[in-house]
Amino acid sequence: MTSTLSPSQGLRRHWLGAAIWLLPLAAAATGATDQLAGYESAAGRRGNAAQGEAFFTAKHGREWACASCHGVPPTKPGQHRSTGKAIAPLAPAFEPKRFTEPAKTEKWFRRNCNDVLGRECNAGEKADVLAWLVGLKP
Numbered sequence: 001m002t003s004t005l006s007p008s009q010g011l012r013r014h015w016l017g018a019a020i021w022l023l024p025l026a027a028a029a030t031g032a033t034d035q036l037a038g039y040e041s042a043a044g045r046r047g048n049a050a051q052g053e054a055f056f057t058a059k060h061g062r063e064w065a066c067a068s069c070h071g072v073p074p075t076k077p078g079q080h081r082s083t084g085k086a087i088a089p090l091a092p093a094f095e096p097k098r099f100t101e102p103a104k105t106e107k108w109f110r111r112n113c114n115d116v117l118g119r120e121c122n123a124g125e126k127a128d129v130l131a132w133l134v135g136l137k138p
């Protein structure tokens with residue numbers, strides 16, 4: 001019996017080791033691109049900015065689109081459709097506090113998606129929206 005690893009087994013071990021080291025980093029993500037990477041890995045695909053823009057600006061069978069409160073493009077302050085309160089720009093290049101707190105991001109995705117779609121957004125939809133937002137530059 002031999003305990004030598006074949007080259008492919010060795011590689012797989014190496015990859016697993018790296019993934020385990022990276023997990024805590026992903027959990028501590030604090031920026032828009034980190035959160036984008038988290039949603040992309042949960043969705044198993046890259047975010048698609050064009051799809052994100054279409055998703056954000058469309059109505060989904062209800063009264064509001066994401067854009068109803070956040071504006072299009074969301075690079076300027078938006079306005080809440082029912083309370084009239086100002087909402088800081090959603091695109092992170094225009095508002096540095098955006099997407100720095102994953103718990104806050106998740107809370108608002110849940111709430112807003114329920115308002116707009118009547119259900120939660122899935123990881124792919126969040127990745128698409130974030131891919132679009134991250135690409136909006138001054």
Ligand code: HEC
Nearest residue numbers: 064065066069081087088098099104105108109112113116
């Ligand atoms: C009825 C008004 C309204 C609609 C419609 C709406 N939002 Fe929001 N959104 C808000 C408010 C209010 C906040 C929280 C205040 C803030 O962060 O400025 C917020 C915050 C967020 C955040 C938190 C960002 C961060 O800083 O982490 C995300 C993400 C978000 N919205 C995405 C969406 C998406 C996607 C849609 C469409 C599915 C949507 N919103 C539709 C009002 C709205």
